[in-house]
Amino acid sequence: MILTPLLRKFVLTAHVTFAVGWLGAVAGFLVLAIAGLTSQDAQMVRSAYLAMELIARFVIVPLSFAPLLTGPVLSLGTPWGLFRHYWILIKLLITILCTIIMQVHMPPIIHLANKAASTEAFSADLHSLQIQMVVAASAALLALLAATTLGVYKPRGMTSYGWRKQYEERKVSPDVDTTT
Amino acid sequence: MSQTNVKPDRGSPPGTPRWVKVLGIIAIILLVLFVILHLTGNGFGGHTLSMEYWLEQL
Numbered sequence: 001m002i003l004t005p006l007l008r009k010f011v012l013t014a015h016v017t018f019a020v021g022w023l024g025a026v027a028g029f030l031v032l033a034i035a036g037l038t039s040q041d042a043q044m045v046r047s048a049y050l051a052m053e054l055i056a057r058f059v060i061v062p063l064s065f066a067p068l069l070t071g072p073v074l075s076l077g078t079p080w081g082l083f084r085h086y087w088i089l090i091k092l093l094i095t096i097l098c099t100i101i102m103q104v105h106m107p108p109i110i111h112l113a114n115k116a117a118s119t120e121a122f123s124a125d126l127h128s129l130q131i132q133m134v135v136a137a138s139a140a141l142l143a144l145l146a147a148t149t150l151g152v153y154k155p156r157g158m159t160s161y162g163w164r165k166q167y168e169e170r171k172v173s174p175d176v177d178t179t180t
Numbered sequence: 181m182s183q184t185n186v187k188p189d190r191g192s193p194p195g196t197p198r199w200v201k202v203l204g205i206i207a208i209i210l211l212v213l214f215v216i217l218h219l220t221g222n223g224f225g226g227h228t229l230s231m232e233y234w235l236e237q238l
Contacts, residue, residue, distance in 0.1 A: 086200045157197035164193065 003077035011077065015070035019151070022063040023144045029055050030137035036112075037130045046116040052133070053113035056106060064099040071095060084162025087150045094147040098140050105136050 003011065029052055036048035071092060075082045083089055108129050115122060158166070 086197060090200070090203065155197065155199050157200055158194055160193045 002079075003074075008074070008078060011070055011074050015067060015074050018063055018066035018070060019144075019148065022060065022067065023141070023148060025055055025059040025063060026137060026140050026144060029060060030134070030141055033130070033133040033137050037134055042121075045122065049109075049112040049116035053109050056102070056109050060102060061106070064095075064102050067095050068099060081162060081165070084159060084165060085154075086157040086159060087153075087155050089159065091147045091150045094143050094150075098143050098147075101136060101140060105133070108132065 032048040032052045032055070036045050036052070039045050039048070072082055074080075075088050080088060082092065112126065112129055112133070115126060
C-alpha cells in the first residue's frame with residue numbers, strides 16, 4: 001500500500017509532532033527529576049514529583065505510543081519499507097525500547113507522586129527511586145535524540161531483506177524505478 | 181521520506197554498514213554495564229520495586 005502524497009504529508013506531520021513532542025516532554029521530565037533529587041526545598045520536591053506524574057501519565061505515555069503507530073504506517077506506506085533500511089529498523093527498536101522503559105517506570109513515578117501528595121516526609125529508601133528517575137529520563141532523552149538524528153540524517157545502509165526485495169522488484173519491472 | 185537513493189547492483193547483498201556496527205557495540209557495552217551493575221548490587225534497585233508496584237496495581 002502506497003500512501004497518496006497528501007496523506008503521506010499528514011502522517012509525516014503527525015509523526016514528527018509526536019516524536020519531537022515526546023522528546024520535549026522527556027526533557028521537561030528530566031529537569032523535574034533533577035529538581036526533585038537535588039532541591040533542599042521540600043515544597044519544590046513535592047511539586048516536582050506531582051508534576052512528573054501528570055506529565056508522564058498524560059503526555060509521555062500517550063506520545064510514546066503514537067510514533068509506534070505513525071512510524072510503521074509512514075514507512076510501510078512509502079517505498080522506504082519498515083525492514084529495508086537499518087536506520088528505520090534501529091529507530092523502531094529505540095521507540096519500542098523507550099516505550100517499554102516508560103511503562104516499567106510508571107509505578108515508581110506514581111509511588112513518588114503519592115508520597116509527595118501525603119504529608120509525611122520523604123524517607124531515605126526513596127532516594128534510589130529518585131536517582132532512578134534521573135537516570136531513566138537521561139537515558140530516554142539520549143535514545144530519543146539518537147532516534148531523531150537517525151530520522152534526519154537517514155544514514156545509508158540497506159538490510160539483506162531490503163536489498164533482496166528491491167532486486168526482485170527491479171527484476172519484475174526493470175523499466176520502473178521503485179526507489180522514486 | 182519519498183526517495184531512497186540506495187540502488188543495489190546484481191552482486192552479493194551489501195554488508196552491514198560501519199555505523200550500525202558501532203551502534204551495536206555501544207548497545208552491547210551498555211547492556212553488559214547494566215547487567216554488571218545489577219549483579220554487583222550497585223544498581224538502583226528500582227526495577228525490583230517496579231515489579232512490586234506493578235503487582236500492587238493489578
